[in-house]
Amino acid sequence: MSSLNAKIQDVFDEPGCDKNRSKEAKVRKKGCSKPLTPGAAAGGCAFDGAKIVLQPITDVAHLIHAPLACEGNSWDNRGAASSGPSLWRTSFTTDLTELDVVMGQGERKLFKAIREIKDAYAPPAIFVYSTCVTALIGDDIEAVCKRAAEKFGLPVVPVNAPGFVGSKNLGNKLAGEALLDHVIGTVEPDDIGPYDINILGEFNLSGEFWLVKPLLDRLGIRVRACIPGDARYLDIASAHRAKATMMVCSTALINLARKMEERWDIPFFEGSLYGITDSSEALRQIAELLVKKGASPELLGRTEALIAEEEAIAWQKLQAYRPRLEGKRVLLNTGGVKSWSVVHALMEVGIEIVGTSVKKSTVEDKERIKQILKDENHMFESMAPRELYAMLCEHKADIMLSGGRTQFIALKAKMPWLDINQERHRPYAGYDGMVELVRQIDLAIHNPIWSQVREPAPWERAANETMRAEAGAAAEIATVHGFKKFAGATVDDFGEC
Incomplete structure (x- = not known):
């Protein structure tokens, strides 16, 4: 738990967070996110946030070390899409019971589950998530993952983000720390190029990334790693050799972008892929960063030509609306x-x-x-x-x-x-x-x-017609009997009766 506390404190003291940067040093230690109110709904726990960031890594087995309900409550909670592997759609959990907790069988059950996944699915890596129950009883998932990795010869990554440590946003950042500590930089690619980029905070919701990637392909720009949308383990492991990074959602993975810049000199910027103007600006900034890192300056001209072509097509389509x-x-x-x-x-x-x-x-x-x-x-x-x-x-x-x-x-x-x-x-x-x-x-x-739907329902219309008929009859009776003041009355004069 001491290492987890140190990691949380490091994530809280995030100099890359604009909200945190303007605070005094003492206040900055409390973090850049709004503090939780005791007893109030937090909008998702840290475990949920970590799972959101890492689950779209599509060829990895995601193993939840917890009672069954933890995985059931958070499984597949986003509409991310995959262009290939489907292992990420399979739910794995150690399904701890009260007996496992009492008898101290948690770590042994976790090791057995890792072995079963390796034998049945042979994934390139297994991510193991800590949760409230297993963190409170003291299961050392880092030690178990290290032993399993040595025993089975594949990466077993501990994700230490139990729900009780904080909000979903904190879990996002702890997931980024897990990638930094155990994944990124562990594989050296043999195809490094001057046009390689990373995209962080893009989740490929409903296949959104597939609308952007063809534009980059036309410019000769290769996305070495999109984290986490439609990602592969080996792509993320070699992401440290990219030349530039685009940050799409800074509140989630700003710590990852900043530390990759510090460790591997990968400059980053925050941009948006929504809208015509912002999409064009994102392409320009990507091209400018790559040129600064050694790519050919002619990339800038090709980018402007592509932007002009795509904007003209989009505006023509939008004119009809x-x-x-x-x-x-x-x-x-x-x-x-x-x-x-x-x-x-x-x-x-x-x-x-x-x-x-x-x-x-x-x-x-x-x-x-x-x-x-x-x-x-x-x-x-x-x-x-x-x-x-x-x-x-x-x-x-x-x-x-x-x-x-x-x-x-x-x-x-x-x-x-x-x-x-x-x-x-x-x-x-x-x-x-x-x-x-x-x-x-x-x-x-x-x-x-x-x-x-704004019109009265059929039964309401029938009731109104009945009321009007009754009102008309009452007005006729009133006229016959000499009550002139009721003559010409309408349904509104008689209220809802």
Whole structure:
């Protein structure tokens, strides 16, 4: 546990984090993430965060050393996609029981599970995850992994991120530390080139990375390692020989990017692959970094030619949607890099942003939003479901873009909603992804279902007709009997009776 405590403290004191950098030295030790409130939901534990970062490594066996529920609660919780191996889709757990805990059988059961996976699947590596139960009872997974690696002749990587140590974001960073300590730099490639890059924080959700990779291929740029989206173990092990790195989600793996720059002199920048302008800027920065590291300067010219061609095609496709979406108002309830990258992307086609969440966003993310929106009033740290519902009911927005957990707020308000978070089923990255995002927004807003669901239900219409008939009869009776004041009464005059 002492080594784990040291690792956590090192991750907390992250000089690469913009939010942390502006603090005094004493305060910086508390970390760059917002502290957890005792008794409140943390939005995912450290184990969950580590699993999110590492599970998309597709040819690796991921073994959870825990009771069964730990793996059941977090397995396959993102929509990452693989172009080949499917071993990552198989769930492995030691399934500790109360008897194993009482009798001290945890480490022996873990070693046996590693041997069984090696014999049955022969993976290039096995990742072993510590959890709350196994950390509290003192199982030394690092010692077991070291012994198993020597015995079976394959890498067995300990991921020491038990849930109780902190939030999901801390688990992201601890996963990066595991890659630094046990994977990256362990294999020397024989095909090093001047156009090799790494991409960090790209999860290949719904195959988004596959929309971007062909652009890099056309420029002759090779992605040596995309961490973690559609990754392979050997690619990550040789990632230290890349010439440049693009950081897509800095809140997750900023420690990994910074330490790779310190150890292997790999410069990095943070960019976005959402939207036309941001995609073009990302390609430019990649080319500029590679040229600084020794690539031919003609790469810059080829990059500009590619950007001009792709932008022209994308804008031509988007022109069909502009008349239908110009002036439409979007409420964006997400966070992190999407809080500014998606905002910029939507504004490019004339869509108005009435609000964007900055939850999980860095200081730099917030500054970007201020520059884009020119108004801080459209930024909110968090908004209660009641407030989101009120905005939609009052028609202050035409559609809400958010994650699956808040979709029911929009549906209850009978307003369009589109999934923009990791559970989505369509890719929105790159030029083609931007066109697809706008197409989906157009389909959602102009879907005829919304006019239908806002109409009274058939039984409500029947009740209204009955009430109108009763009101008419009552008015006729009143007229016959001389009660003139009731003549011409309507159903509204009689309330709900």
